[in-house]
Amino acid sequence: MLRYYDCIAINKTSSIMFKYILSVFILLILLFSVIIYNAINSFELVPHPEKYEIDYYHPETVIFEPDTSISGISLFSNVSYQDFLKGKKQIPVDGGNDNFVLIFTNIGETQLLKLYEHPEQQNHQFTEFEITKPSTARVESFLSANIDEFISETGIKMDMTIGQVKSIKGEPKIVNVDESEIQFTYILNDSIDKGFLKRHDIPIYYSEFNFTEGYLTKYKFGTRYQ
Structure with a gap:
């Protein structure tokens, strides 16, 4: 049979172990909470x-x-345009306000390059350039540029x-x-x-x-x- 003092020693040991386990458990909870907090704050839904x-x-x-230029074509140089065109047939599109527009697509047909020309400018010295994304229009009707993206x-x-x-x-x-x-x-x-x-x-x-x-x-x- 266990003596009285032995029982007291066992109870003290059990109490110390319980406190130790409880402390470790609390530390783990705190650590886990910090990890969750950082994860939530670093993640943006929008x-x-x-x-x-x-x-x-x-x-x-x-x-x-x-x-003043897009992918080598300059607003102020008709030579750069001729080099870019590489013999392709010109397809003018009505741009309104006495302008006409030449439209190119990139290789993946995910971008359009629009070159606006004004009558006051010399042939193929443009007034405005525009990079945009295709709408519902058929990109097959536009000139194809051998370029991955317009920059x-x-x-x-x-x-x-x-x-x-x-x-x-x-x-x-x-x-x-x-x-x-x-x-x-x-x-x-x-x-x-x-x-x-x-x-x-x-x-x-x-x-x-x-x-x-x-x-x-x-x-x-x-x-x-x-």
Whole structure:
């Protein structure tokens, strides 16, 4: 039979073991709670790509640089256009306002490059370029470009985030918001950069970026005549 003191020793040992197990259990619960908390806070049900600017974007260090070409085609050089066309038949499309438009698709037919020409310009010196995504129109009717994706000389391309565009172009002059659509507009006029306009003999320069749910779906830039 166990003596009285032996029973007391056993009870003390059991109490110590119970406290130890309880402490370990509590620590495991706390550790598990921290892991769950971090996982929840790092997971976004709705992505916010504009947050990407937080890490590396400093607007005071970004100077707006206008694009003048897409994938080697220049707004101000008909030679670059002829090299790009490579003997393809021209298919002018009515662009309204006395413009006509040449439309190219990329290799995967997931993007369109639209070249707008104005009567005041020389043959195939364009006034506006636009990169966008195809609508319901048949892309077979457009010219095919041997290019995976259309990219401007400053690196602008489809599906970039708001933060990525701002890191290249800086803060827009005008911001329009419509439900899930956001449009950035950048403008160069005589009061901002007269040298650029005079060098290219244009009255004004603009660029527009259209974002859907934070991702670039349309990019248009160039000049407009009265």
